[in-house]
Amino acid sequence: MAKRPAAPADKSAQFDEDSGLFETLDERGFFAEPRQQASKKMKTEPPASPESDAAHYLGHRERLRAKYRDNGDSALADYELLELLLFRLIPRRDTKPIAKALIARFGTLGSVLGAPIALLQEVKGVGEAVALDLKLIASVSQRMLKSEIRNKQVLGSWSSVIDYCHAVMAHEAREQFRILFLDKRNVLIADEVQGLGTVDHTPVYPREVVRRALELSSTAIILVHNHPSGDPTPSRADIEMTKTIIDTAKPLGIAVHDHIIIGKDGHVSFKGLRLI
Structure with a gap:
């Protein structure tokens, strides 16, 4: 046997x-x-x-x-x-x-x-x-x-940018702060998550944002973060943080094209709201 x-x-x-x-x-x-x-x-x-x-x-x-x-x-x-x-x-x-x-x-x-x-x-x-x-x-x-956005002029492929950001961030259970780094032709150099936070807050350090842009020789950035609550309406803290990053980046020749907040069912553009 x-x-x-x-x-x-x-x-x-x-x-x-x-x-x-x-x-x-x-x-x-x-x-x-x-x-x-x-x-x-x-x-x-x-x-x-x-x-x-x-x-x-x-x-x-x-x-x-x-x-x-x-x-x-x-x-x-x-x-x-x-x-x-x-x-x-x-x-x-x-x-x-x-x-x-x-x-x-x-x-x-x-x-x-x-x-x-x-x-x-x-x-x-x-x-x-x-x-x-x-x-x-x-x-x-x-x-x-x-x-769809790699090696392309990001500002000319805006709907693809929104689709991508929504896919990777809309369903996250915690806030995530992401930066799209662009070159002088507005072509994507890098897409990096700079911070992970709680359900309603992510610590963001403007100097670190600018430092990373300089390391990548980036001349423009797009800020993106999500609201796990689902409502993409910017908070006062979101507005103040964006202004601080703009003020820190501008003297060094780095433009902030937009700040996008992603919710489960939509998004908000700071440029669209004339906050930038």
Whole structure:
């Protein structure tokens, strides 16, 4: 009789009598019945009918894929697009309830992808592997948006700048202060987060902002920060801090083109409000 291999440290691993190997299960495989249990059920239960749950969600998947293929994303609700993503991340379970639970918990598809990993895992059916995959998709989207403003004149690609800043900052749980550094042609040199704060405050040091601009030989900057509350209306502190940075940068030949505040559902431009 063949000797069974030593069990791995991972307690979630199960021994597969057919393959003779231990299989580690994350949430993608967790919902599939172990083969041994499935074999026992086949001996005691009648064959599944076409109306079984498995047949139902597999047929639903094919119909949803066909809907997307034939009509594009405009024909699908947010939760249906999320379902399409979850099909590959959780292949052995009806993902419609999970997609709906994620949208109900976070509000929008963008908020789901922007949510922290720990909060994603609070939704039933979402484990660490799926949460990481959702964040990977968010990162790919952000890189794609950033590529739209790289090596281009930023002031001539303003809508792309707003789209990028919204994607990377709108769903952050803490305030984040970001600076876009531009050269004399207003082409993006660097995009850096200068500070992380609390839910309603980020410490900003004007001298450090200017020092970094000089290091990068930047002649213009765009300030960006988010309001986790969702309301992008500038506070008095935001206005005073911006004025201090402008006054510090101007004598050194560094222009502040704008200060953008990002909220969950919109943004505010200091230049648009004539605060700059």
